[in-house]
Amino acid sequence: MLTASRLTRRFGDRVALEDVSFTLERGEIFALLGPNGAGKTTTLRILAGLIAPSSGSVDIDGQRMGPQSAPQLRARIGFLTEAPGLWDRLTVRDNLLVYARMYALPSPGRAVDEALERFEIADRGGDRAAQLSKGLKQRVALARSLLHDPRIAMLDEPTSGLDPASARDVRDVILSLRAQGRTILLCTHNLAEVERVADRVAVLSRRLVALGTPASLRQKLFAPRVRIELTHAAEPFAAALRGAGLSDVRADGTVMSVGMASTSLTTPDVVRRLVEAGAGVESVVPEEPPLEDVYLKLLQPEDEAS
Amino acid sequence: MNRVLALLGKEILDLRQNLAIFLPAMIVTVVAILIPVFVAVIVPAVTGERLSDSGDLEIALEMYKKDPSMRSLDPEAAIQAYVFQYFLVMLILGPITSAMSVAASSVISEKQARTLEPLLVTPITTLELLGAKLLGALLPALVLSVISVVLYLMVVVLTAHAGVFSVLLGARTLGVVFVLGPLAAMVALQLAVCVSSRVNDARTAQQLGVFVILPIPALLLGQIFGGIDLTIPLMLWMSLGLLLVNAVLMWFAIRLFDRETILTRWK
Numbered sequence: 337m338l339t340a341s342r343l344t345r346r347f348g349d350r351v352a353l354e355d356v357s358f359t360l361e362r363g364e365i366f367a368l369l370g371p372n373g374a375g376k377t378t379t380l381r382i383l384a385g386l387i388a389p390s391s392g393s394v395d396i397d398g399q400r401m402g403p404q405s406a407p408q409l410r411a412r413i414g415f416l417t418e419a420p421g422l423w424d425r426l427t428v429r430d431n432l433l434v435y436a437r438m439y440a441l442p443s444p445g446r447a448v449d450e451a452l453e454r455f456e457i458a459d460r461g462g463d464r465a466a467q468l469s470k471g472l473k474q475r476v477a478l479a480r481s482l483l484h485d486p487r488i489a490m491l492d493e494p495t496s497g498l499d500p501a502s503a504r505d506v507r508d509v510i511l512s513l514r515a516q517g518r519t520i521l522l523c524t525h526n527l528a529e530v531e532r533v534a535d536r537v538a539v540l541s542r543r544l545v546a547l548g549t550p551a552s553l554r555q556k557l558f559a560p561r562v563r564i565e566l567t568h569a570a571e572p573f574a575a576a577l578r579g580a581g582l583s584d585v586r587a588d589g590t591v592m593s594v595g596m597a598s599t600s601l602t603t604p605d606v607v608r609r610l611v612e613a614g615a616g617v618e619s620v621v622p623e624e625p626p627l628e629d630v631y632l633k634l635l636q637p638e639d640e641a642s
Numbered sequence: 643m644n645r646v647l648a649l650l651g652k653e654i655l656d657l658r659q660n661l662a663i664f665l666p667a668m669i670v671t672v673v674a675i676l677i678p679v680f681v682a683v684i685v686p687a688v689t690g691e692r693l694s695d696s697g698d699l700e701i702a703l704e705m706y707k708k709d710p711s712m713r714s715l716d717p718e719a720a721i722q723a724y725v726f727q728y729f730l731v732m733l734i735l736g737p738i739t740s741a742m743s744v745a746a747s748s749v750i751s752e753k754q755a756r757t758l759e760p761l762l763v764t765p766i767t768t769l770e771l772l773g774a775k776l777l778g779a780l781l782p783a784l785v786l787s788v789i790s791v792v793l794y795l796m797v798v799v800l801t802a803h804a805g806v807f808s809v810l811l812g813a814r815t816l817g818v819v820f821v822l823g824p825l826a827a828m829v830a831l832q833l834a835v836c837v838s839s840r841v842n843d844a845r846t847a848q849q850l851g852v853f854v855i856l857p858i859p860a861l862l863l864g865q866i867f868g869g870i871d872l873t874i875p876l877m878l879w880m881s882l883g884l885l886l887v888n889a890v891l892m893w894f895a896i897r898l899f900d901r902e903t904i905l906t907r908w909k
Contacts, residue, residue: 347906384763387902407765415763419756423652425659430652437648438764480760
């Protein structure tokens with residue numbers, strides 16, 4: 337649906353983005369992560385045809401983004417900018433109506449009414465944008481970016497500054513867009529949000545550091561571990577496992593964490609040995625490091641990482 | 643065209659919510675209308691000294707003796723016509739002030755509220771964006787031009803000698819108000835737009851308007867003291883000059899309103 341090929345962007349001597357390639361598939365939520373200044377906004381702007389890459393290309397539905405094709409391709413994109421960017425002196429309705437006309441929607445008034453209903457802001461349609469809270473402004477901005485029913489939604493920090501309930505509403509909207517087959521490119525610092533919604537993640541630090549599903553990144557960076565909760569203190573049983581050749585076993589109270597990378601034993605084997613040693617096993621779950629750990633490890637300088 | 647109209651509609655809605663922006667232009671217009679009334683009507687009435695008796699204004703009498711349209715007027719009416727005719731150029735100041743205030747405020751408030759980036763994501767082209775911005779500032783200036791000339795002529799009818807009004811209803815008045823005025827306003831607003839893209843304070847942009855405003859009083863003084871006669875050929879030359887300046891400013895403005903420039907170079 338969208339292919340970014342070897343994107344590089346320089347601003348004078350400064351390289352903001354270097355040799356970044358990825359594709360966005362239909363109906364997926366793709367999260368772009370990275371520290372401040374990593375080139376996320378530059379990437380979004382290039383993908384939306386707002387700025388041109390110094391080298392590389394962007395194709396949407398097989399059509400190359402360029403000066404001639406950009407206006408037409410931009411009509412397929414909904415772009416939520418980091419700041420809501422509403423005209424403060426205009427009402428919410430008028431803010432949306434201007435955009436409905438800009439996109440030449442067949443019934444601008446009806447499209448606006450539907451958007452107001454969909455984002456539960458119909459009762460605020462007559463209010464000036466300046467009177468809205470930050471969360472409501474963000475909601476109006478989201479409504480505006482999706483007004484023309486775009487096939488690709490590029491959302492820059494969509495839940496920034498929102499209270500938990502509003503953030504959940506926005507996440508629900510994002511998930512409903514995916515359910516409708518829309519492609520969503522999410523640019524955020526909120527790793528918990530990415531964890532909840534993203535199908536694939538790209539970590540950017542000027543270059544593309546990693547790309548994959550959250551699970552595949554975890555697998556790549558962290559050895560598999562199993563978390564076993566026992567009925568009694570875990571330490572004596574940890575010693576038993578170490579005796580059986582498992583070198584990476586940690587015990588903390590009644591919980592045991594077993595590294596499975598350097599053993600031929602499977603999880604059922606480990607559980608059987610514990611039971612044979614007289615342990616009462618309450619639960620066994622794969623231990624997944626949070627995405628934050630994955631992210632921080634990916635962005636660690638190489639010497640630190642080793 | 644739809645996108646220009648959509649954005650122009652937004653500009654007008656925004657201005658309706660911010661009418662105070664026109665206050666400086668309205669004050670300038672009122673002053674520009676009242677000064678000639680003061681000079682040609684109020685001062686002679688208060689002092690009891692006829693303008694035609696004053697040696698300072700002999701040049702006006704001489705000039706108007708040569709003007710066929712003035713021959714039917716008595717000397718006092720001829721001098722009044724001279725004053726009202728020459729002060730007409732001051733009416734250009736109102737539209738210039740309006741155009742500069744609106745253009746500078748429009749661009750700078752968009753920058754401060756970060757409302758341009760969402761706009762740039764739409765299929766709008768650079769020319770459409772710039773066109774809507776320029777029209778949004780030019781249209782109120784044109785409306786002000788019409789209002790100010792109508793008021794000016796009404797004041798002439800109400801206060802000046804009979805016959806002065808008909809002298810003013812000529813090509814020169816129309817040229818000043820509907821050609822020179824809009825062209826000067828266009829220069830002012832394009833200058834404001836260009837400067838506003840580089841600064842974050844509307845006042846800085848407006849201060850540069852002095853370069854557009856100063857030539858107007860200079861022209862007035864040139865008419866009164868320097869014997870410059872604002873003839874139709876002179877107005878055509880001035881219009882041509884303003885057109886050239888407008889073309890150069892437009893060239894800059896188109897470059898400044900390029901998406902990439904707005905996103906990466908505007909301060």
